[in-house]
Amino acid sequence: MTDLAGRFRALWDEIAPVGRDAGSGGYLRYALTEPELRLREWFREQAEHRGMPVTADGNGNLFAWWGDPQAGGAVLTGSHFDSVPHGGAYDGPLGIVSAFLAVDEVRGAGVRPDRPIAVAAFVEEEGARFGVPCLGSRLLTGEIAVERAAGLRDAAGVSFAEALGDRPAGADPALLGRFAAFVELHVEQGRALVETDASVAVASAIWPHGRWRFDFHGEGNHAGTTRMADRRDPMLTYAFTVLAANKEARLRDAHATVGRVAVEPNATNAIPSRVTGWLDARAAEPETLRGLVGAVQAKAAERAKRDGTELTCTEESATPLVAFDGGLADRLAKLLDAPVLPTGAGHDAGVLAAHLPTAMLFVRNPTGVSHSPAESATDADCAAGVTALARVLEELACR
Ligand code: GLV
Ligand code: MN
Numbered sequence: 027m028t029d030l031a032g033r034f035r036a037l038w039d040e041i042a043p044v045g046r047d048a049g050s051g052g053y054l055r056y057a058l059t060e061p062e063l064r065l066r067e068w069f070r071e072q073a074e075h076r077g078m079p080v081t082a083d084g085n086g087n088l089f090a091w092w093g094d095p096q097a098g099g100a101v102l103t104g105s106h107f108d109s110v111p112h113g114g115a116y117d118g119p120l121g122i123v124s125a126f127l128a129v130d131e132v133r134g135a136g137v138r139p140d141r142p143i144a145v146a147a148f149v150e151e152e153g154a155r156f157g158v159p160c161l162g163s164r165l166l167t168g169e170i171a172v173e174r175a176a177g178l179r180d181a182a183g184v185s186f187a188e189a190l191g192d193r194p195a196g197a198d199p200a201l202l203g204r205f206a207a208f209v210e211l212h213v214e215q216g217r218a219l220v221e222t223d224a225s226v227a228v229a230s231a232i233w234p235h236g237r238w239r240f241d242f243h244g245e246g247n248h249a250g251t252t253r254m255a256d257r258r259d260p261m262l263t264y265a266f267t268v269l270a271a272n273k274e275a276r277l278r279d280a281h282a283t284v285g286r287v288a289v290e291p292n293a294t295n296a297i298p299s300r301v302t303g304w305l306d307a308r309a310a311e312p313e314t315l316r317g318l319v320g321a322v323q324a325k326a327a328e329r330a331k332r333d334g335t336e337l338t339c340t341e342e343s344a345t346p347l348v349a350f351d352g353g354l355a356d357r358l359a360k361l362l363d364a365p366v367l368p369t370g371a372g373h374d375a376g377v378l379a380a381h382l383p384t385a386m387l388f389v390r391n392p393t394g395v396s397h398s399p400a401e402s403a404t405d406a407d408c409a410a411g412v413t414a415l416a417r418v419l420e421e422l423a424c425r
């Protein structure tokens with residue numbers, strides 16, 4: 027094990043137990059709940075340990091600064107602590123742990139940056155608690171209205187404003203204006219790096235994607251006594267819609283997933299009165315995504331007519347195609363001798379890319395599995411990620 031891989035492991039082990047579910051081995055680190063708050067505390071300790079003052083933007087995002095927070099021209103790196111339900115260890119935290127270690131690497135080499143370097147922890151990247159992904163970066167950039175964000179509620183009815191302890195501050199152009207670039211390091215969430223046999227890659231683009239809530243309303247009734255012909259069963263319409271989404275996505279080489287469902291009253295012996303399913307859809311091109319979602323909606327509506335059910339469909343979030351700064355991506359790919367590739371996963375970098383030059387580094391994931399307890403990365407690849415990020419920080423902040 028190299029020295030750096032050992033240092034990575036030592037720091038990683040500090041956070042590895044936080045929020046891990048003993049049963050699944052996955053993580054339950056929802057934004058602003060106890061495990062995530064513990065990691066935010068850990069973030070402050072790491073920053074303090076390095077003499078980096080921490081600032082908050084009033085939206086739930088934290089920034090640790092090496093250099094003067096007011097100076098401008100800063101290079102920002104970092105990621106998020108929150109997870110999907112029973113998520114993997116690396117999605118998010120790897121970018122923050124690597125950022126602190128990359129700062130150590132630059133410092134340890136005796137380099138004094140000409141511009142500040144800041145490490146960010148963005149809040150509610152996954153949207154697992156309040157439903158809208160990248161909520162912190164959307165607020166900071168003004169891509170979501172404060173009113174809407176403040177009123178988003180979790181499953182227990184707690185609003186984002188209540189969880190935050192205040193109404194979110196919203197867009198902060200002055201803070202954004204102090205960043206010259208953002209580079210987010212992230213575990214890869216596919217197998218492209220395994221296939222290219224590289225430990226680190228640079229991102230070219232993020233597929234356009236979004237979330238649509240399908241509410242199927244029917245008639246709750248007795249499972250034993252209601253004749254099949256008399257039923258208005260929303261579960262049927264829902265089930266058909268899931269199959270249609272899968273088929274339409276395959277036809278277009280796109281991705282469609284229904285990974286979350288709520289059933290009322292959720293009883294084995296009752297025909298449901300209502301089924302809600304959330305469609306996550308993604309495609310390489312915006313037209314393909316529009317076509318996919320339109321086709322699923324049309325097929326669901328047609329089927330609802332047949333089943334005697336009613337359907338309402340609500341777009342809960344939409345993220346346009348993100349093409350990362352091509353000049354910056356090429357520069358970093360040359361610097362690191364790394365492949366450049368697109369991804370279907372969403373990131374805060376995708377939100378910030380519309381506001382400042384932004385790049386992403388991906389660290390190889392041996393199985394490609396993510397949003398699952400089985401997500402993994404080797405210490406050697408994580409160390410290679412830190413080395414790459416340190417070189418990038420030096421390149422952007424010292425020249
Ligand atoms: C976030 O990780 C997403 O791509 O859904
Ligand atoms: Mn994720």
Ligand code: MN
Binds near residue numbers: 373
């Ligand atoms: Mn992530």
Ligand code: MN
Binds near residue numbers: 151371373
């Ligand atoms: Mn993500």
